[in-house]
Amino acid sequence: MTNKFAVLGTRAPKLDAPDKVTGRAQYAEDLHLAGQLYGAILQSPLAHARIKRIDVSRARRLRGVKAVITAKDVGLTKYGVSPARYDETLFAHEKVRYVGDEVAAVAAVDLETALEALELINVEYEELPAVFEVDAAILHGAPLLHTDYPNNICAEVHQEFGDYEAALGECDYVRTDRLKNKRQDAAFIEPHACLADYDSSGGLTLFTSTQTPHYVQRTVAMVTGLPVSRVRVVKPHVGGGFGPKAEATPLEMSACFLSMKTGRPVKMAYTREQVFLHSRARHQFFHEMTTGVKKDGSIHALHHRCVLDGGAYSSFGIATVYYAGSLLGGPYRLPHMKYDGMRVYTNKPACGAQRGHGGVAARACFEQQLDIIAEEIGMDPVELRLKNIMQAGDVTCNEMDMSSLGMRECIEAVREGSEWEKKKGKLPPGKGIGMACGFFVSGAAYPIYRSDVYHSTVIVRVAEDGGSVTAFTGSADIGQGSDTMVGMIVAEALGIPLVDVSVASGDTDFSMDLGAYSSRQTLMTGHAAKQAAEDVKQQILAVVADELSVDVKKLGISDGRVKVKGKKPDIEPVRVRYIKEHRGWKDVPTGKDLTFREAARLATVAKGSIVGTGKYKPPRLGGKHKGAAVGTSPAYGCSAQIVEVSVDLETGQVTVDAMTDAHDCGQVVNRTSVEGQMQGSLSMGLGEALLEEVKFDDKGRVINASLGEYKIPTSLDMPNVKSIIIESHEPNGPFGAKEVGEGAIMPTIPAILNAVHDATGVRIDELPISAERVFTALEEAAKDKAKKKRRKRK
Numbered sequence: 001m002t003n004k005f006a007v008l009g010t011r012a013p014k015l016d017a018p019d020k021v022t023g024r025a026q027y028a029e030d031l032h033l034a035g036q037l038y039g040a041i042l043q044s045p046l047a048h049a050r051i052k053r054i055d056v057s058r059a060r061r062l063r064g065v066k067a068v069i070t071a072k073d074v075g076l077t078k079y080g081v082s083p084a085r086y087d088e089t090l091f092a093h094e095k096v097r098y099v100g101d102e103v104a105a106v107a108a109v110d111l112e113t114a115l116e117a118l119e120l121i122n123v124e125y126e127e128l129p130a131v132f133e134v135d136a137a138i139l140h141g142a143p144l145l146h147t148d149y150p151n152n153i154c155a156e157v158h159q160e161f162g163d164y165e166a167a168l169g170e171c172d173y174v175r176t177d178r179l180k181n182k183r184q185d186a187a188f189i190e191p192h193a194c195l196a197d198y199d200s201s202g203g204l205t206l207f208t209s210t211q212t213p214h215y216v217q218r219t220v221a222m223v224t225g226l227p228v229s230r231v232r233v234v235k236p237h238v239g240g241g242f243g244p245k246a247e248a249t250p251l252e253m254s255a256c257f258l259s260m261k262t263g264r265p266v267k268m269a270y271t272r273e274q275v276f277l278h279s280r281a282r283h284q285f286f287h288e289m290t291t292g293v294k295k296d297g298s299i300h301a302l303h304h305r306c307v308l309d310g311g312a313y314s315s316f317g318i319a320t321v322y323y324a325g326s327l328l329g330g331p332y333r334l335p336h337m338k339y340d341g342m343r344v345y346t347n348k349p350a351c352g353a354q355r356g357h358g359g360v361a362a363r364a365c366f367e368q369q370l371d372i373i374a375e376e377i378g379m380d381p382v383e384l385r386l387k388n389i390m391q392a393g394d395v396t397c398n399e400m401d402m403s404s405l406g407m408r409e410c411i412e413a414v415r416e417g418s419e420w421e422k423k424k425g426k427l428p429p430g431k432g433i434g435m436a437c438g439f440f441v442s443g444a445a446y447p448i449y450r451s452d453v454y455h456s457t458v459i460v461r462v463a464e465d466g467g468s469v470t471a472f473t474g475s476a477d478i479g480q481g482s483d484t485m486v487g488m489i490v491a492e493a494l495g496i497p498l499v500d501v502s503v504a505s506g507d508t509d510f511s512m513d514l515g516a517y518s519s520r521q522t523l524m525t526g527h528a529a530k531q532a533a534e535d536v537k538q539q540i541l542a543v544v545a546d547e548l549s550v551d552v553k554k555l556g557i558s559d560g561r562v563k564v565k566g567k568k569p570d571i572e573p574v575r576v577r578y579i580k581e582h583r584g585w586k587d588v589p590t591g592k593d594l595t596f597r598e599a600a601r602l603a604t605v606a607k608g609s610i611v612g613t614g615k616y617k618p619p620r621l622g623g624k625h626k627g628a629a630v631g632t633s634p635a636y637g638c639s640a641q642i643v644e645v646s647v648d649l650e651t652g653q654v655t656v657d658a659m660t661d662a663h664d665c666g667q668v669v670n671r672t673s674v675e676g677q678m679q680g681s682l683s684m685g686l687g688e689a690l691l692e693e694v695k696f697d698d699k700g701r702v703i704n705a706s707l708g709e710y711k712i713p714t715s716l717d718m719p720n721v722k723s724i725i726i727e728s729h730e731p732n733g734p735f736g737a738k739e740v741g742e743g744a745i746m747p748t749i750p751a752i753l754n755a756v757h758d759a760t761g762v763r764i765d766e767l768p769i770s771a772e773r774v775f776t777a778l779e780e781a782a783k784d785k786a787k788k789k790r791r792k793r794k
Helices: 017-022 057-061 111-120 164-169 213-224 250-262 272-278 317-329 360-376 381-388 407-418 482-494 521-548 572-581 596-607 671-690 748-760 771-793
Strands: 037-043 049-055 065-069 102-108 122-127 153-161 173-180 193-198 204-208 231-234 266-269 284-293 299-311 336-345 431-441 456-462 469-473 501-504 555-558 561-564 611-616 636-647 654-664 720-726
Touching: 037 111, 037 250, 037 272, 049 102, 057 065, 057 111, 065 111, 065 250, 102 111, 102 250, 153 317, 164 284, 164 299, 164 336, 173 360, 193 250, 204 213, 204 250, 213 231, 213 250, 250 266, 284 360, 299 317, 299 360, 317 336, 317 360, 317 431, 360 381, 360 431, 360 671, 360 748, 381 407, 381 431, 407 431, 407 636, 407 654, 407 720, 431 748, 456 482, 456 521, 456 596, 469 482, 469 521, 482 501, 482 521, 521 555, 521 561, 521 596, 521 611, 561 596, 572 596, 636 748, 654 671, 654 748, 671 720, 671 748, 748 771
Parallel strands: 037 266, 204 231, 299 336, 469 501, 654 720
Antiparallel strands: 037 102, 049 122, 065 102, 153 336, 173 284, 193 204, 193 266, 284 299, 431 636, 456 469, 456 611, 555 561, 636 654
């Protein structure tokens, strides 16, 4: 495809790359302020217990301790992610609900003293019966985590689109399948860390490793009682987030309260074990799907039942249980869909949002089932999907609008790129090939809290000498490259080189932005950045037009120069003035056209500071059914993958040999970053498919809370990946761009599941696909085969 843009679609180095590779990048743990104290949190050793007494007197007397706080000191303001389920307080009051629940916090002159003080806090517990499995938690008479939620049911969703029962009767083939995953950890390299500073004027600044400075600002203000205007949240460099860093943490609020109490900065950080205890990562899902199709393979009806193990608190779980159902509305034509979902409290760390929020395990179950159906009706899995895919302009049964959708192009690209037709059904035993598709939002259409607020605002300011511009945004670059995206969109909109654009981000003082979640920043922050840059451009060109006596409509900027349609005006008087103003400068502008620097300087002299503003919020979207806001988006990304595996038929060990991935991201902004996001998604999906599982003992304690015991893929586990970018044009995106950050993970697990079946003939219905599970399935298949042979002989 010919690139019609000067900056977009190229391979630009990330703006933060030099600082990261040279060690100049500052992460939260690197920050230090004068007079800084160090904080630590006391966490419950029990999964469920009544707090009878807390004695902090010995801790307060320890030399070097400056503050000790409990629920008694900070109050019982409830908070959480969704206002509909505020069910947390900063510190446990009356009882604890999981191993790791926060009880108290300490600030001291150094970390060693803070940790010693924790040991001096005496908490008397009365242990209570606990529930660790969803089946036990919902039984009548089971111990309740929260008295407000009978049977430990955090949330229920019941939706029906079309007429499922009638549609099922019209189907020629119906089957039911199940799949369960395991809870995962996001395994980001940088544990949560923060530094809070309450100053003498009553202002609180929080430097923190977060994906969502805005939401953290609101929660901190609500819990501390400070006005939002008095709370500033600054995101330094972040070493990965993937979802669990998308909400305010007890760590952040403890640091804030301790700083307010002591009047000194307080730094706090989680250990790796505490990251696992805080969790807020992938739920465990139990999926059951009944799907009916017509003789020709047309998908006609789906009934999806889902139960989520949510842990002790809600976190993002209300959205998760809705996403698990709504995201199956596409990318296939599905006229009748019924969904029954339930999220259950258990005495384990709370689960939240993780890459592909809510949809990953559901997609795995559905896409594996589609392969089973294809096999049963004698249809190629690729052809089954091609027959059922939606196209741009279609609307799902649950009222999601496909304003662009390159699903067919994705499927055809991976079919050709993997040589599917040469391999499917022709590989030797132990070798397999499988495919699957995926689908995800380009940003949530509504904020987490009820508001008509703009989802993103951006300010672009021209340097006084006209030589460069800076974009100020509250958006959060967490390693995915959103700063570079903003810079490239500003450069493209202004018509100047990327080297002349700087981006300052992650600070609630800069602008309004909801943050990095739901794959929203390219579309939403990108829109605001484009509008702000265009505002600057128009201001500059208006001054130039007046100066040169030219119709402003005839002026444009490209390649860093002002271009004039038609007769060229005399620019000499402007250039002479510029050169006189810069006598002694060596980089004197030359050429037949005014440079952007000359034009921008002309504008600043005429008008003062040149500042452009941009803003974006989606129009009203979605249906009127309950929960319609979850899954509704201005645009949807889609992807297809084909995976090849080898399975050791003696041991059950699975090795992924090759992955071919195609993703429709609309107009590419940064080609290298798009490929990086695709490959990162595949790596995480491979880990969830084959390796990852947070394990607990019978007391609710995490027993593999380290990156030594919790296995994630390394570079040695990843095969070569063929990344194919599909560029549809998204009419609702800036320059036609949309998401790539999360959608690419959707097909990975089911593609591997389907490839394993192709290699072995067995289906796996529980993740991860460990060697033990495959070996057991192979043994059972062999026994079944032997039984059938004996029956035939009889």
